Amino acid sequence: MLKIAKEKMPELLNAWAKIGKLYVPQDQDGVSNFLPWDGKGKLTLGQGNSVLPPKDLFFPRTETMYRYQRSGGALSLEEVVENEKQILVGIRSCDARSIALLDDVFLTKGYVDEFYRRRRENTLIVALACNVAQDTCFCTSFGIDPGRAEGVDIQVWEVDGSYILEAGTEKGRELLGQAPALLMEAGEGGLPEAPACNLKVDLAGVTEKLQQMFEHPFWAQICRKCLGCGLCTYLCPTCHCFDIQSENRGDSGIKFRCWDSCMFSEYTRMAGGHNPRPSKKERVRNRFLHKLQYFPERYGKFGCVGCGRCLSYCPVNMDITRIIGGIKEVDLNG
Numbered sequence: 001m002l003k004i005a006k007e008k009m010p011e012l013l014n015a016w017a018k019i020g021k022l023y024v025p026q027d028q029d030g031v032s033n034f035l036p037w038d039g040k041g042k043l044t045l046g047q048g049n050s051v052l053p054p055k056d057l058f059f060p061r062t063e064t065m066y067r068y069q070r071s072g073g074a075l076s077l078e079e080v081v082e083n084e085k086q087i088l089v090g091i092r093s094c095d096a097r098s099i100a101l102l103d104d105v106f107l108t109k110g111y112v113d114e115f116y117r118r119r120r121e122n123t124l125i126v127a128l129a130c131n132v133a134q135d136t137c138f139c140t141s142f143g144i145d146p147g148r149a150e151g152v153d154i155q156v157w158e159v160d161g162s163y164i165l166e167a168g169t170e171k172g173r174e175l176l177g178q179a180p181a182l183l184m185e186a187g188e189g190g191l192p193e194a195p196a197c198n199l200k201v202d203l204a205g206v207t208e209k210l211q212q213m214f215e216h217p218f219w220a221q222i223c224r225k226c227l228g229c230g231l232c233t234y235l236c237p238t239c240h241c242f243d244i245q246s247e248n249r250g251d252s253g254i255k256f257r258c259w260d261s262c263m264f265s266e267y268t269r270m271a272g273g274h275n276p277r278p279s280k281k282e283r284v285r286n287r288f289l290h291k292l293q294y295f296p297e298r299y300g301k302f303g304c305v306g307c308g309r310c311l312s313y314c315p316v317n318m319d320i321t322r323i324i325g326g327i328k329e330v331d332l333n334g
C-alpha cells in the first residue's frame with residue numbers, strides 16, 4: 001500500500017490528468033459533482049457522495065452514434081468513435097456496484113453495446129472508501145461494503161491527514177507507478193473501519209412477493225403523490241434507458257441517443273397512440289419492479305445500490321426504502 005499527504009492530492013491528480021481526462025468530485029455551485037479536473041477546482045472528496053452519479057462518463061446524457069451525409073444519390077455514414085482515456089477518481093462503493101450492474105446490462109446476455117464498451121474499457125476507476133454513512137445511505141442492505149469497492153483499479157482510504165492507496169488491478173498498479181515521487185510506502189497501520197448504515201431494508205423474499213403483486217391495489221395507492229418528473233431515474237446510478245433520435249440539417253445530420261425515463265408518459269407511447277403504461281400507476285410500478293424484480297430475475301442482483309439519491313431529491317419524498325417496507329407488509333390474501 002502507498003500513501004500520500006492530503007495536501008499533495010492535487011499534485012497526484014495533476015500527474016494523472018496528463019494520462020487521461022480526469023474526473024473527480026468538485027464543488028459546483030455549492031454541490032459536489034464529478035467534474036473534469038483542471039488543477040483549479042475545489043475538491044470535495046471529503047464530502048458525501050456526489051449529487052449526480054458518474055454514470056454519464058460511460059453512458060452520456062446525449063451521445064452521437066453516427067453522422068450521415070447525402071450527396072447526389074449517394075448516402076455516406078460516418079461512425080463516431082469515442083476513444084478518449086478517462087480516469088474517474090473518488091467513486092464510492094455504491095456507485096462502483098452500479099457500474100458492475102451497467103456492465104451486466106450493456107455487455108452481457110449476448111449483446112455488447114459498443115459505445116458503452118469503448119468508454120468502459122478506456123476508463124480507470126479509483127474508489128474512495130466512505131468514512132461516514134449519510135442518513136439516506138443503505139448500501140449495506142445490498143451486501144455492499146462502504147469501506148472497499150468492488151472491481152475498481154485503485155482503492156483509496158482517508159486516514160488522518162493522508163490517503164492510503166491500494167491497487168486492485170494491473171492497470172491500477174501502472175497508474176500508481178506514474179507518480180513515484182509523490183507516493184511513499186504506507187507502512188504498518190490499520191485501515192479505518194467501514195461505517196455502518198443506520199438505514200436498512202429487509203430484502204428477503206421481496207422479488208418473490210413482487211412476482212405476485214402485478215395487479216395488486218398497492219400500486220394505485222403509492223403512485224398518487226408521484227409528479228412524474230423523472231428526477232429519480234436521472235439521478236439513479238443504475239437507470240439506463242435511452243431514446244434514439246435524428247437531427248437533420250438539409251442533406252446531413254446525426255443519429256444520437258439520449259437518456260429517457262420510464263416515469264414519462266411518452267416513454268411507452270407507440271406511434272399509433274396506444275400506451276401500455278397509460279397512467280402513473282403503471283409507470284411507478286414499472287420503476288420498482290425493474291429494480292426489485294426484473295433485474296434480479298435477469299441478472300441475479302437487485303437493480304438498486306442503496307445510494308439514497310432518489311430518497312434525498314424526490315420532490316414528494318417517494319422513498320424506495322419505505323416502498324420495500326410496504327411490499328413486505330402487503331397481505332396477498334387480504
Ligand code: SF4
Binds near residue numbers: 227263
Ligand atoms: S422523483 Fe419522485 S415525483 Fe419525480 S418521478 Fe421520481 S418518484 Fe415521481
Ligand code: SF4
Binds near residue numbers: 307310
Ligand atoms: S433506486 Fe434510488 S437508492 Fe437505489 S440506486 Fe437508484 S437512486 Fe440510488
